[in-house]
Amino acid sequence: MPDTHRLEALGAFLRSKRASIKPQSVGLPAGARRRTPGLRREEIAQLAGVSATWYTWLEQGRDINVSAQVLDAIAGALRLTKDERDYMAALALGNGQGIGADPAAAEDGPEIAPSLRRVLRELRSCPTILSDRRCHIVGWNRAAAHVFVDFDRIPFAERNLIRLLFTRKELRSLAVNWEHFVEGFLAIFRTYYGQYVGDEWYDRFIREMSGLHPEFQTLWQRSRVSRAPEVTVEFRHSRAGKMLFELTSFQVHGSTDLRCSVYSPVEGSGTESKLIRLMEPDGDSEKMQPARESEMNFTPGH
Structure with a gap:
């Protein structure tokens, strides 16, 4: 990511977090003359113990010297979480992992370890996606193909999770609270954006999505950051009806930077039995159509 884009992203993030803090929460009067939500720049500067001019330059994306100690003070003033602190530091210091290997270097994606294939295969009642x-x-896995879409029908170049959430009507209608669902994945995506500060692909992708989908820009500007959000999601499946899942997302340790997103059926919700029926070869109602997918899927060639 070029320094100009990196610093602009930093400024946008700082402004978003500053606007989210209520003056009363830090012992300041709300004030009738506040024309914008949140705290003023000079108030954040005062809380962090830095000059208002210096902090203004930081928000404006100027190329100025920053230290880890000062960033820590700003993070405290903005009440950032650990993931948000790491994201801010990566953008401010430019010390992310850099470009790294191109995930699209192979047309069908990275190699999947046999042990990871087995994990997917064993999670029969938990829709699971690797990204x-x-x-x-x-x-x-097979459960994911039934609950979401048949990913095998989508070329790898088009099989971007963020893009699909905005372009596939079956995914837009699946989650009861679509915005909340998308925000979780954008929070993860933002951690990558800060981690790989040398990869211009992210800026191109964000510009493209913002131009095509105004909703993307709105959600992206909320600046949520989280490596592993754990949430309960409610789906309205076209064939199975109401389904409740607990989403757990985590990094897969190893040489390949992969993430595993597991949707565990909420106990007592009837979701697991609905999923089993959904995957039955013969089906048992008009709503449960025959399954066609193989037991487990990977990108072609793996």
Whole structure:
């Protein structure tokens, strides 16, 4: 990511977090003359113990000297979480992992370890998706193909999770609270954006999505950051009806930067039995159509 884009992203993030803090929460009067939400720049500067001019330059994306100690003070003033602190530091210091290997270097995605294939295979009642650091879907199990879409029908170049959430009507209608669902994945995507500060692909992708989908720009500007959000999601499946899942997302340790997103059926919700019926070869109602997918899917060639 060029320094100009990196610093602009930093400024946008700082402004978003500053606007989210209520003056009363830090012992300041709300004031009738506040024309914008949140705290003023000079108030954040005062809380962090830095000059208002210096902090203004930082928000404006100027190329100025920063230290880890000062960033820590700003993070405290903005009440950032650990993930948000890491994201801010990566953008401010430019010390992310850099470009790294291109996930799209192979047309069908990275190699999937046999042990990871077995994990997907064993999670029979938990829709599970593997994605790379650009959120390209590189692996999934049979349950995921039934609950979401048949990913095998989508070319790898188009199989980007963020893109699909905005372009596929079956995914837009699946989650009861679509915005909340998308925000979780954008929070993960933002951690990658800060981590790989040398990869211009992210800026191109964000510009493209912002131009095509105004909703993307709105959600992206909320600046949520989280490596592993754990949430309960409610789906309205076209064939199975109401389904409740607990989403757990985590990094897969190893040489390949992959993320595993597991949707565990909420106990007592009837979701697991609905999923089992959905995957039955013969089906048992008009709503449960025959399954066609193989037991486990990966990108072609793996």
